[in-house]
Amino acid sequence: MAILRVNIGPEGAEIHGRGRPAGSALARAARQSSGPIIVMVHGWNFEPGHSRHCPHRHIFGLGDTGVTSWPEGLGFDASAQSTGLCVAIGWHARCGLREAYCRAGEAGRMLASVIASLRLGSGGRPVHAIGHSLGVRVILAALPWLDAGDMGRIVALAGAEWRKTALEALATPAGRQAELINVTWRANAAFDLIFARALRHARPKTTQGLGRVDVGPDTGMGAGIAGGLGWAQNRVDLHLDAPGLQALLAARGMGLTLRRRALCHWAGYANPGAMALHREILRHPEEWPLSLLATRSPSPKMPGLGLLHPA
Structure with missing residues (x-):
């Protein structure tokens, strides 16, 4: 089975639609698979099992769902020929933004248990x-609960998290050995601002655990987390609007179409070519080093990109 569907919540991790604990199934699926193990985590407003907003029938679905299929975009399907294991994670995110932000932090601990189970059988x-x-945020919140080496690469699409909080997660044992690709684009700037305004109360007050890392002002991930060079240690800012990225993709026989929209929170996966890029970054990390991504996607001049300082 190339795809395993799991829901996480206060009760733990359960197989979607069956209600039974997922731990043993996760370890077994990892043991029986070969190739990369990729966990997918949706954002706000989804609810597992909901008639209209279930992620497993929407972006995590297969076939003609009317939306971009994450599993298919990452190279997975239901056939035995698919290499690797895809784990679709659902969590209870259909609520107010403030409550969803809190739930995402709590879901991180449950996600850590999922990843730990996968590692038992991952070889x-x-x-x-x-x-x-x-x-x-769910993925980053899992890092403090994991061991060094548990997490590989993280592709973060329009991450709704504060920069300091993200860097604190990357300063943990698991975080220091992970690689974070922070994917941003111009049309998401307004959503960064909405996040900042709505979640002012959650801005981190300290930088404990960061050592000498310069975290800069209280901004969100959309403003960048890798410093002026766009690449630092184990993290890189990948700007989809950067002309250099288009040139790199063209040289590798790939393409990325950014539709002309002033506002779009979903371009990082919905636009043609986006999921193919993420597939290559996750499946073939040795061919897409962070240094290469940084040099081909320097921060473009985008007024409003990233979180503005909320009053």
Whole structure:
């Protein structure tokens, strides 16, 4: 089975639609698989089992769902020929933004248990992850509960998290050995501002555990987390609007179409070519080093990109 569907919540991790604990199934699926193990985490407003907003029938679905399929975009399907293991994670995110932000932090601990179970059967393979919006917060919140080497690469699409909080997660034992690709784009700037305004109360007050890392002002991930060079240690800012990225993709026989929209929170996975890029970054990390991504996607001049300082 190339795809395993799991829901996480206060009760723990359960197999979607069956209500039974997922731990043994996760370890077994990892043991029986070969190739990369990739965990997918959705963002705000989804609810597992909901008639209209279930992520497993929406972005995590297969076939003609009317939306971009994350599993298919990452190279997974229901056939035995799919290499690797895809784990679709659902969490209870259909609520107010403030409550969803809190739930995402709590879901991180449950996600850590999922990743720990996968590692039991992984044969030493790290677990990679991709998340959108508050799903990025879930992934980062799992890092303090994991051991060094548990997490491989993280593709963060329009991450709805404060920069300091993200860097604190990357300063943990698991975080220091992970690699974070912070994916941003111009049309998400307004959503960064909404996040900042709505979650002023959650701005981190300290930088404990960061050592000498210069975290800069209280901004969100959309403003960048890798410093002026766009690449630092184990993290990189990947700007989809950067002309250099288009040139790199063209040289590798790939493409990325950014639709002309002033506002779009979903371009990081919905636009043609986006999921193919993430697939290559996660499946073939040796061919896409962070240094390469940084040099081909320097921060473009985008007024309003990233979180503005909320009053």
